[in-house]
Amino acid sequence: MKNVSLISAIALVAATAGSAQAQTLEKVISEGVLACGVSEGVPGFSNPNSEGVWEGLDVDICRAVAAAVLGDSDAVRFSPLTSSQKILAVSSGQVDMTSRTTTWTMKRDSSEGVDFTQVVFYDGQGFMVRAESGITDANQLDSATVCVTTGTTTELNLADFARAQNITIEPVVFEGKREAVAAYESGRCDALTTDASQLGAFRTSFIDPEAHTILDTLISKEPLAPLVAHGDNQWKDIVTWTIFGLISAEELGITSENVEDLAANSDNPDVQRLLGVSGDTGGFIGLEGTWMKDVIASVGNYGEIFDRNLTQTLGLERGLNAQWNDGGILYAMPIR
Amino acid sequence: MTQITSEADTKTFEPLAARGAPTRQIGPLNWLRKNLFSGWLNSLTSLVLIGVLLWVLPVMINWLFLDAVFRGNGEVCRQSAGACWPFIYEKIPVLMVGVYPQELIWRPAVAGVALLALVYLTFSDRIRGFVLISAWLALPLFALVMIGGAFGMTEVNQSLWGGLMLSILLALVGVIVSIPLGVMLALGRFYGSPLVKALCIGFIELIRGVPLITILFMVSVMMPLFLPPEMIINNLMRIQIGMIFFSAAYMAEVIRGGLQAIPKGQTEASLALGVSPNRTILFVIVPQALRHVLPPLIGRCIALFKDTSLVIIVGLLDFLGMIKGAALDPDWLGFQTEAYFFAAFVYWLICYSLSRYGRALENRGPNGAKR
Numbered sequence: 244m245k246n247v248s249l250i251s252a253i254a255l256v257a258a259t260a261g262s263a264q265a266q267t268l269e270k271v272i273s274e275g276v277l278a279c280g281v282s283e284g285v286p287g288f289s290n291p292n293s294e295g296v297w298e299g300l301d302v303d304i305c306r307a308v309a310a311a312v313l314g315d316s317d318a319v320r321f322s323p324l325t326s327s328q329k330i331l332a333v334s335s336g337q338v339d340m341t342s343r344t345t346t347w348t349m350k351r352d353s354s355e356g357v358d359f360t361q362v363v364f365y366d367g368q369g370f371m372v373r374a375e376s377g378i379t380d381a382n383q384l385d386s387a388t389v390c391v392t393t394g395t396t397t398e399l400n401l402a403d404f405a406r407a408q409n410i411t412i413e414p415v416v417f418e419g420k421r422e423a424v425a426a427y428e429s430g431r432c433d434a435l436t437t438d439a440s441q442l443g444a445f446r447t448s449f450i451d452p453e454a455h456t457i458l459d460t461l462i463s464k465e466p467l468a469p470l471v472a473h474g475d476n477q478w479k480d481i482v483t484w485t486i487f488g489l490i491s492a493e494e495l496g497i498t499s500e501n502v503e504d505l506a507a508n509s510d511n512p513d514v515q516r517l518l519g520v521s522g523d524t525g526g527f528i529g530l531e532g533t534w535m536k537d538v539i540a541s542v543g544n545y546g547e548i549f550d551r552n553l554t555q556t557l558g559l560e561r562g563l564n565a566q567w568n569d570g571g572i573l574y575a576m577p578i579r
Numbered sequence: 580m581t582q583i584t585s586e587a588d589t590k591t592f593e594p595l596a597a598r599g600a601p602t603r604q605i606g607p608l609n610w611l612r613k614n615l616f617s618g619w620l621n622s623l624t625s626l627v628l629i630g631v632l633l634w635v636l637p638v639m640i641n642w643l644f645l646d647a648v649f650r651g652n653g654e655v656c657r658q659s660a661g662a663c664w665p666f667i668y669e670k671i672p673v674l675m676v677g678v679y680p681q682e683l684i685w686r687p688a689v690a691g692v693a694l695l696a697l698v699y700l701t702f703s704d705r706i707r708g709f710v711l712i713s714a715w716l717a718l719p720l721f722a723l724v725m726i727g728g729a730f731g732m733t734e735v736n737q738s739l740w741g742g743l744m745l746s747i748l749l750a751l752v753g754v755i756v757s758i759p760l761g762v763m764l765a766l767g768r769f770y771g772s773p774l775v776k777a778l779c780i781g782f783i784e785l786i787r788g789v790p791l792i793t794i795l796f797m798v799s800v801m802m803p804l805f806l807p808p809e810m811i812i813n814n815l816m817r818i819q820i821g822m823i824f825f826s827a828a829y830m831a832e833v834i835r836g837g838l839q840a841i842p843k844g845q846t847e848a849s850l851a852l853g854v855s856p857n858r859t860i861l862f863v864i865v866p867q868a869l870r871h872v873l874p875p876l877i878g879r880c881i882a883l884f885k886d887t888s889l890v891i892i893v894g895l896l897d898f899l900g901m902i903k904g905a906a907l908d909p910d911w912l913g914f915q916t917e918a919y920f921f922a923a924f925v926y927w928l929i930c931y932s933l934s935r936y937g938r939a940l941e942n943r944g945p946n947g948a949k950r
Contacts, residue, residue: 278738283894284904286912291896291904293669295678320738321678322814323894328800332894335803337814421915448913450657556909 267339267471267478268312268529276318279305280332280341283323286444287553288344288364297321300552301342304363304469304486307542308340311485311534316541330355334472340482342469344440351470358479359468361486365563365572367461368400369439371446374456376433381460385410390423390432392416396463401436404462424448438465443557452558459562480528488535490575491517492544494566499543506536516579524578535578545573653911666914667921670905674921677741677896679726683733687744690722694747702936719752737815741896743925745815749897750884753822757883758876760823761830762865768831769838770860779831786828791886794821799893818890826883833875837868877937881930888926898922 271277281289281301289299297319306316324332324343333341334356344366345351347359370389372378378387381404391398393416405412415432417423424445427435435442439461446452469486471479492498495514497505506518515521518539519532526532542548553559565571604613615625646661656663667674676687697714700706706714726744728734740748767779786794798821799814806812841864849859869876888899896904899922905911906918 283891283896283900284907286907286909290907290909291673291678291901292908292910293673293905295673295676295681297678320736322738323896323900325892325894327796327892328894331800331804337803444907444909444912447909448657552909 267475268481271312271339275313276320277305277309277312277340278320278322278338279308280322280324280329280338280343281305282329282343283325285344285441286447287440287557287559289321289323289342298552300364300548301344301469303542303548303552304342304489305340307489307538307548308482308485310538310541311488311530312481314531314537316538330357330470333357333470336472339478340469340471344467345470347466347468356473357470358473359470360479360482362466362468363486364440364467366438366440366465366467367563368397368436368463368465369442369461370458371427371435371442371455372433372458374454378434378456379458381458381462382408382410384412384434386413387433388413388415388431389434389436390415390417390427391436392420392423393418397437400463436462439562440553440557440559443553443559447557457560459560461563477529481530484524484528484578485534485538487575488517488538488578489542489545489548490566490573491578492535492539493546494568494575497539497544498547499540502536502539506533513578522579653913657913662917662920663911663914664917666905666911666917669911670901670908670918673742674898674901674905675742676744677739677901679739679741679744680735683728683735686725686728686732686735687722690725691744693718693721694751702939715755719748719755722748722751737813740815742901743898745890745895746884746887746898749819749822749887749890750880752819753826753883753887754880756823757826757830760827761834762869764827764831765834765838766860766865769835782824783828783831786824787832791822791825791889792892794825795889795893797821814893815895818893818895822883822886825886826879829879830876833872833879834868836875837870837872838864840871841867873941874937877933877940881933884929884933885926898925 281297281299284290285299285301287299289297289301292298302321305319305321309319310316322332322338324338324341329341329343329345330351332338340360341357342363344364345359346366347362351357352359370381370384372384378384389401389412391401391414398414398416401412401414415423415426417426420437420441423437424435426432428449435445437445439457442457446455446457449455469482471482491513495511495517497514497517502518505514506520509515509518509520512521516524518536519525519534523532525534528534531537543551549561549564554561561569561571563571564573567574602609616622642661644661646659647664648656648659648661649664651665653663653666656666672681672684676684679687697718700714701711724730725732726735726740726748727737764779764783767775768783771779795818798817802812802817845863845867846859849863850856854863887897890897891900891903902918902922906915
């Protein structure tokens with residue numbers, strides 16, 4: 244514990260010392276490339292594909308920021324970061340931003356020299372059951388056996404959930420995720436619990452994915468958000484508002500296909516503002532007026548990114564990540 | 580047959596009937612008797628091992644070949660009980676070079692061919708001495724230029740280097756730099772003035788006192804915090820330096836063992852012949868010492884190559900990192916076994932070749948079995 248606080252203290256000193264001159268925007272523009280930290284491999288979030296090109300939701304957020312700042316979604320240098328490096332790499336300036344399935348917590352945001360920008364994926368611990376079991380809600384898991392990995396918050400969350408719901412759940416504990424998944428697939432347990440985004444990936448690897456359902460119930464909050472170094476407010480604004488822009492674009496129905504058309508013909512003032520036809524939204528954060536147009540033309544809106552990376556490949560539902568007017572909690576602040 | 584008779588003794592020499600030719604010691608049955616069943620303990624071991632093989636081999640062969648899928652995609656593979664080889668074919672480029680731009684893949688390929696050619700020339704003993712050493716010194720430089728780009732070739736940032744290429748590069752540069760460094764540290768510890776000796780001992784013991792993972796963490800995570808922002812050395816370079824230090828400390832101790840094995844008479848004889856002390860060390864002592872410690876030295880090289888797989892914890896996607904990444908591709912989920920099997924095979928192939936070469940080297944030279 245002492246070590247951790249020492250490291251964070253050093254990180255904070257380094258970050259505050261760095262922030263005085265760290266004008267990340269200028270640095271990115273002068274280098275012509277955005278250094279973006281991603282994870283070393285999480286299906287659907289960031290992973291090099293067979294052509295050696297990074298793909299995933301987290302990766303597309305980096306590409307969106309690169310498109311907003313540099314007008315080129317390929318001007319990104321991806322650095323795979325391990326979980327222990329993800330905070331230090333951004334607070335010490337090795338990368339300009341980190342987009343790496345990082346849960347937004349108070350401790351990280353306040354005491355580790357980094358700032359979170361905006362949630363790009365609301366994850367949470369969920370359950371997978373066999374479709375034939377007829378279970379549709381986690382409350383129905385009374386006296387069920389559930390495969391779970393040992394020593395993780397996953398196991399504690401499960402116990403808390405059972406106590407809160409006043410049901411008995413019999414956990415079958417495994418050392419690793421793979422073992423837990425294999426045990427569930429072979430019929431050892433009635434249900435499997437881990438983060439909902441990973442349940443989707445595991446289901447894809449089953450012989451018959453259709454025979455398993457992922458329940459809508461989530462029993463923990465894991466808001467995943469990109470982070471930037473503490474202290475460079477302009478840069479934080481750029482990343483935050485690029486994400487809001489992606490979400491707004493979906494809300495307004497702007498896609499990578501119709502963006503040119505809408506920019507030329509739309510009468511909707513919100514669309515005009517977002518695409519830089521009227522007003523100067525880009526100027527507020529030191530970018531070109533057409534910043535969002537470049538972003539949407541190259542990576543699409545939030546819905547397209549989600550669909551491409553998570554729905555088509557892993558069969559993940561939007562769930563909480565749907566728009567606020569569509570049953571989810573995705574709510575972009577107004578861009579004007 | 581000549582008959583020898585003696586006048587004193589009337590007994591005539593009668594030769595015994597010629598013995599039949601010795602039973603042939605070749606043929607499968609005799610081979611079995613000689614090699615597998617030459618005593619009850621050996622017989623028992625052989626039977627147990629044969630039992631294990633009979634138990635494991637059919638399963639392996641089924642999985643590897645009979646039930647395996649050789650053509651198709653993830654969907655086809657998931658329906659089969661055997662291995663999924665299309666997954667490996669498809670992933671070969673990224674396993675070899677990571678996220679390196681694929682249109683420039685010929686550049687690391689050229690460097691790879693140069694490496695293979697040099698390995699062939701070295702193993703087959705066609706080049707020796709000065710040529711050998713300078714070729715091996717030049718190879719990493721050539722590879723770095725080809726991979727990184729210089730002299731007008733498109734520059735490829737080091738964050739894009741990965742796969743087996745990165746593992747080999749880390750090990751190759753590590754070995755080539757750490758052996759001379761290790762020799763210097765060993766000489767410093769063995770012959771140096773008290774100050775030099777203390778410094779060398781301090782360095783060696785400090786590095787040997789911490790695990791490689793700690794060193795990698797220090798250079799990768801902590802070092803940037805202590806350096807001014809203008810002096811950002813890239814991650815790969817820092818990790819390479821960390822590995823060189825680690826390897827050099829161990830090499831130094833191995834080489835010191837060799838230095839201690841050289842009898843004092845060697846130094847005295849050389850000095851008596853008027854050779855200067857420095858030349859004595861460099862041309863009389865060190866070569867003999869290195870020859871003495873060849874087996875552990877080769878062992879260290881193999882260990883260093885295997886240690887490169889640890890860089891995954893500091894976010895470099897080396898061969899093992901790409902193996903893990905490939906197994907997490909949404910299109911090919913669920914083929915971890917194939918991925919790790921392939922990884923094990925490649926590591927084994929490289930390490931086994933190195934150890935064969937090491938054995939061949941030991942057999943050479945004046946103390947060797949043949950020359």
